[in-house]
Amino acid sequence: MKDIYILGIESSCDETSFSIVKNGVEEISTVISSQIDIHKQYGGVVPEIASRAHIKNITFVLEECLEKAQMTTDMIDAIAVTYGPGLIGSLLVGVECAKALAFLYHKPLIPVHHIAGHIYANNLVKRLEFPLISLVISGGHTELIYMDKDYSFKKLGATLDDAVGECYDKVAKVLNLEYPGGPKIDKLAKVGEATYDLPIPLNDNSYNFSFSGLKSAVINLVHNEEQRGNIINKENLARSFQDVVIKSLTKKTMRALQEYQVKNLILAGGVSANSGIREEFEKLCQENKINYTCPSLKYATDNAAMIASAGYYAYLDGRRADLTLNATSSCNLE
Numbered sequence: 001m002k003d004i005y006i007l008g009i010e011s012s013c014d015e016t017s018f019s020i021v022k023n024g025v026e027e028i029s030t031v032i033s034s035q036i037d038i039h040k041q042y043g044g045v046v047p048e049i050a051s052r053a054h055i056k057n058i059t060f061v062l063e064e065c066l067e068k069a070q071m072t073t074d075m076i077d078a079i080a081v082t083y084g085p086g087l088i089g090s091l092l093v094g095v096e097c098a099k100a101l102a103f104l105y106h107k108p109l110i111p112v113h114h115i116a117g118h119i120y121a122n123n124l125v126k127r128l129e130f131p132l133i134s135l136v137i138s139g140g141h142t143e144l145i146y147m148d149k150d151y152s153f154k155k156l157g158a159t160l161d162d163a164v165g166e167c168y169d170k171v172a173k174v175l176n177l178e179y180p181g182g183p184k185i186d187k188l189a190k191v192g193e194a195t196y197d198l199p200i201p202l203n204d205n206s207y208n209f210s211f212s213g214l215k216s217a218v219i220n221l222v223h224n225e226e227q228r229g230n231i232i233n234k235e236n237l238a239r240s241f242q243d244v245v246i247k248s249l250t251k252k253t254m255r256a257l258q259e260y261q262v263k264n265l266i267l268a269g270g271v272s273a274n275s276g277i278r279e280e281f282e283k284l285c286q287e288n289k290i291n292y293t294c295p296s297l298k299y300a301t302d303n304a305a306m307i308a309s310a311g312y313y314a315y316l317d318g319r320r321a322d323l324t325l326n327a328t329s330s331c332n333l334e
């Protein structure tokens with residue numbers, strides 16, 4: 001069979017990224033231009049600034065990606081782009097660029113859901129094996145997804161309020177840690193002890209999650225201690241918080257694997273870079289004889305390699321968009 005080269009484009013939040021992936025599994029070149037340094041002074045992503053930065057960067061990132069691959073646009077078989085969910089202004093920059101390239105070079109245009117991309121970041125580590133369950137944990141999502149074949153997604157449960165990454169970032173903010181706070185909490189938790197008592201959220205029999213109560217509990221705890229003139233032990237609070245997050249995520253995920261009799265677990269999304277979460281899942285999967293994969297650290301957070309990999313399977317599935325493709329801030333994974 002002829003090799004298929006997919007050009008992936010990702011611009012849903014604050015990373016402008018292009019990647020070329022061969023046959024869904026082999027990364028040829030990837031360029032990620034991060035805006036973290038711009039947004040960190042505001043304590044979070046400012047949507048208007050993010051879309052302007054995408055416009056400024058996008059052609060340079062494309063050129064660099066092609067140069068690194070030593071390829072021209074003619075050599076690409078199809079163009080895959082994140083059309084949603086995400087920040088609408090940011091998404092539009094990637095979608096319009098993809099449409100222009102598809103029109104100019106007469107290439108098929110493939111719409112990719114951002115979460116499908118995060119799931120397929122694992123396909124660049126090891127070919128996905130089915131049936132599988134994916135725990136998607138990012139800044140905007142917390143979901144348990146069941147897949148029995150490529151590009152077929154069934155949602156088992158999701159957060160009812162905040163995403164886990166959002167909760168990490170808010171907890172970091174109250175502890176005066178820089179954006180994005182997830183990696184900083186992770187680092188502090190490594191050297192802390194779980195001395196603070198925090199509630200395990202939505203400890204029920206569903207596959208849903210909830211993180212806003214936990215977020216408020218941490219914020220209230222910090223404010224109360226400050227009012228009493230007590231000093232917060234940041235390492236211990238980070239560890240206490242992270243342990244509760246891990247308990248909530250592992251409990252429901254391991255139960256889903258058992259109930260659906262699934263032997264393959266993959267983590268997906270930016271929070272899957274968390275060392276505590278990785279370690280605990282690795283241990284539990286070993287004990288329960290579950291095949292466990294998580295994305296490489298480089299591709300845990302937003303990037304276009306995962307979009308190009310997902311795009312390949314969407315391409316094989318016959319999914320195509322025309323030049324009326326629009327970006328959308330929220331959409332179902334299907």
Ligand code: KG4
Pocket residue numbers: 013137138139140141164165166168169180181182183186269270271272273274275300301302
């Ligand atoms: O997947 P991603 O890049 O963007 C979304 O699609 O949302 O995820 C970004 C999120 C942020 O909330 C960030 O704080 C979190 O992932 N994150 C982490 C870690 N690295 C990134 N959270 C916890 N521990 C980490 N090591």
Ligand code: ZN
Pocket residue numbers: 114118138139269270301302
């Ligand atoms: Zn993401």
